[in-house]
Amino acid sequence: MDPDQKVLYSIIERFVRGTTIKEEQTGLLIASLGLKPREMISLVGAGGKTTLMFRLAKELFLSGKKVVTTTTTKILEPTSEETPFLFVDPDEEKLKQFVGRHLDKYGHLTIARERIGSGKLKGVSSTLTDDLWGSFEMDYMIIEADGAAGRPVKAPRDSEPVIPFSTTLVVAILGMDGVEMELNEKNVFQADRVSKMTGIQMGGRMTDKAMAVLMTHPEGLFKGAPSSSRVVGFLNKVDVPNGAVKAKRVAEEILERKHPQIERVVLGQLKNEPLVTEVIFP
Numbered sequence: 001m002d003p004d005q006k007v008l009y010s011i012i013e014r015f016v017r018g019t020t021i022k023e024e025q026t027g028l029l030i031a032s033l034g035l036k037p038r039e040m041i042s043l044v045g046a047g048g049k050t051t052l053m054f055r056l057a058k059e060l061f062l063s064g065k066k067v068v069t070t071t072t073t074k075i076l077e078p079t080s081e082e083t084p085f086l087f088v089d090p091d092e093e094k095l096k097q098f099v100g101r102h103l104d105k106y107g108h109l110t111i112a113r114e115r116i117g118s119g120k121l122k123g124v125s126s127t128l129t130d131d132l133w134g135s136f137e138m139d140y141m142i143i144e145a146d147g148a149a150g151r152p153v154k155a156p157r158d159s160e161p162v163i164p165f166s167t168t169l170v171v172a173i174l175g176m177d178g179v180e181m182e183l184n185e186k187n188v189f190q191a192d193r194v195s196k197m198t199g200i201q202m203g204g205r206m207t208d209k210a211m212a213v214l215m216t217h218p219e220g221l222f223k224g225a226p227s228s229s230r231v232v233g234f235l236n237k238v239d240v241p242n243g244a245v246k247a248k249r250v251a252e253e254i255l256e257r258k259h260p261q262i263e264r265v266v267l268g269q270l271k272n273e274p275l276v277t278e279v280i281f282p
């Protein structure tokens with residue numbers, strides 16, 4: 001075995017050994033999101049996108065799929081338990097070449113253009129994601145397509161989300177710790193936009209209906225989703241106090257609005273087991 005192979009196997013061994021996915025949970029996210037055999041998945045919203053990206057990628061990797069994870073905005077740099085290999089380079093042609101040479105070896109790659117401080121990575125262009133998707137036989141590409149600065153609730157800025165054209169599935173996330181939270185800049189990303197969209201005044205409390213509006217409004221979380229893509233709502237953090245009750249109410253409000261692309265709403269707790277507690281269909 002040559003030195004490069006030894007390093008490769010060591011990285012993957014640490015990655016697999018570091019998993020917190022129990023055997024009976026393997027594939028739970030895959031099934032709950034209704035994944036098809038080949039998908040480009042864009043994640044939007046607030047309250048768990050990065051966690052969902054790497055938990056889903058690990059499920060796919062452990063099931064033998066080839067996966068690329070990245071962002072078209074910014075993400076925190078992943079740990080060795082989240083991805084077996086991270087490659088950072090400002091030259092997108094070099095990123096493409098790296099994926100072409102190493103995806104079959106590693107099974108799961110994360111790519112970014114630059115380390116920008118505060119432990120964050122600058123993502124790639126949507127043009128590159130579409131190019132990679134059309135050029136290589138990967139099974140899944142998972143893209144974090146907007147930011148929320150760690151808050152559980154958000155509305156997109158004018159320039160967001162950055163959803164690649166080839167996206168087949170858009171998953172929008174909201175944290176249930178945002179329900180009944182005071183609407184202000186500290187708690188809510190783009191609070192002014194959320195206020196205008198929902199009608200809740202600054203200083204008021206986020207309601208079930210307001211959360212559903214963010215999910216279904218034309219300028220809400222699914223803004224810019226390709227018309228051909230499927231859409232799933234993910235209500236995270238049902239493990240907060242009264243979270244499961246809040247999530248069911250929000251899910252009902254979402255489905256009552258009959259968004260033409262939303263095919264299901266998933267209730268989950270991405271930092272606890274089980275990762276998914278319920279899937280609600282229209």
